[in-house]
Amino acid sequence: MSEKDRPTSETQDLVGASIGHCADTNELLINILSRGTAERLLPLSQERVRVGVIGGGAWGTALARHCAHMRHDTLLWAREPEVVAGVNDPAVKENTTYLKGFKLPEALRATGDLDAVVAHGQLLLMVVPTPFVASTMGAIRDKLRPEQILVSCTKGIVNDTLETVNQILMRVLPPALHERLAFLSGPSFAAEVAAGLPTVVTVAAVDDMVAARAQYLLSTPRFRCYRTTDVQGVELGGALKNVLAIACGINDGLGFGCNGRAALITRGLSEMTRLAVALGAHPLTMGGLAGMGDLVLTCTGELSRNRTVGLRIGKGEKLADIVKGMTAVAEGVLTSRSAHALAQRLGVEAPIIEGIYRVIHEDADPVAVVTEVMSRDLRAEVDPAILQAAARAPAANGHF
Template identity: 70%
Template structure:
């Protein structure tokens, strides 16, 4: 049971359940840092695949100066990596580089960056610097950004996408965009980071666990080794499709939970949305080649629970405000950061239609967001559908085939 919860692809990566000592270490770290009330980073050794600690350091480049990109850059610099972050806004670059400020005052205000973290407005400089490049930009801008730097990429670099979404125009995931845009020799060097991880909590060094996915287990293990600390634990898998779709689809379901909360529908309704939403995520992911058990891991259930219940969730916040009667455009205009679920609600719905996968919650959110449907009426219609078994037989069959 522990294997299924802690790792979405444990049969190929973890031959045995995690040791009790691993869990004890993680929980003890949480107690210690909570007690001390620390809100700044310190340097930690990195865990390698054997469970030993490594002091290896490398050059890390971060493409994207939003809250999540900044938090990951802070984490990397705190580990001792030579870290350079690119931001398109001059004020972000200036505030991170100013010794008297040392924080992203635009997108992550109040969280001091390590002194060693540097920022640049020259994306070519960051690409040339990086051995490991973390790509943290909204999905609609991935293709244009990567096309602009593809000729500057080196065959030895590893590109880690930390972006969650599905492109509306083509219904492509970020992996599909990258494999179309970047040079073919780099396809085996693509990896994806996803899981329950609010930027503000990572910036504070609070205990966090994520999943690294790559078609190459060696690449996933390399990234896992370079980013893991006792407070930022990375698991790995080769199920790229599952990890990407979990990260993208949970944002749509967070909108649903937020709308439910805004309407005052209570905890029962939220729990039902999370559980049935997970079923929709799983059906859609399996239709696209993912392993169903991945949806029970950090990139699926973990991220779903966090985003649907956490007060720091932008997507849930948008949903709450919609449920209380605010106009979508007014909400969007008032936000600095992108709520990916608003964009993904269209592509997720279209993907379900294309694949003939029944996703009533996703369809309902599409209607509320894009057709101005009344949320209360959509909830009533969804709850009044034809009665059916809870678990789809197709998912049992899919799990058996991939066991």
């Protein structure tokens, strides 16, 4: 591996905490998956399109960087003037607010004009926080074109309405655009994608051809996309895992060890699956990248904002103080309320989600909540309802 292929020292500082312990494995993966800078950055296809990225946070900037490196003509929209200025200034070429330490390609441009990004993009990536999806997309609904593909890269559930991002978009956007929607999710820290480290995600769309088109345009030897038609499952996996990541952080902050963390991940996956199936998702989706994959990453990775929130709660800090000092959104704090409400509405048993809701929103003692969850009535491990759903479900459209 040549020096030009290696991450910069600044990049290594940002991602080293999560991958430093497996440097040999990472080196091997890089050598297997890529044989030089040009090859690893180019798409698996040679087609170039115009890409508009709506949202200049860490994830939006990482995806814009990825697309620009693929030689797509990429324009990034950011709400903050300082982000736009930093991306466009040849002497800076960096989003120092949300993704510090990663130089951006010279060809990547940014703007504060949302209409300009919509007009530019053949492929649009929407990367705004869940609470702003309706207002942002409502502002451009009449500017969108039927031939465009809109890929949502946002994970979350709205507290007031309990809508997923897909449901928001179906409500806000004209019906003619509904079949052009896709949803990208899976285990993907922004800093690692920006560093060019191997990442695998999934793209969901009701129309498999739309999912395949987005998959085709976004995949490289370092960023592999699978696809599925289970939009509901992919969305719910990406949203619900954030709540479980807070639980795992609390476990670690309390010093409850690896056994406890493994139990939370496994039983948390059961709760995610019960909720997802009750809402119409395919049960196998939760065993894929958008479910188990994203859950494991977010519950164990040092770069996880949601795990960090839980870790600090477990060490005795107050949530208000934690959130006040964060520049990026920890979606699990918001989603804990909507996930709890969904479980209540559907009559789905979700003791871990309920416990996190109580810790975050009712100031319950984490140790007492753990004791209550561990003292529940004994039962079979696999919920019979999940077995029945798996038996009834059609073959999954995707790779598991």
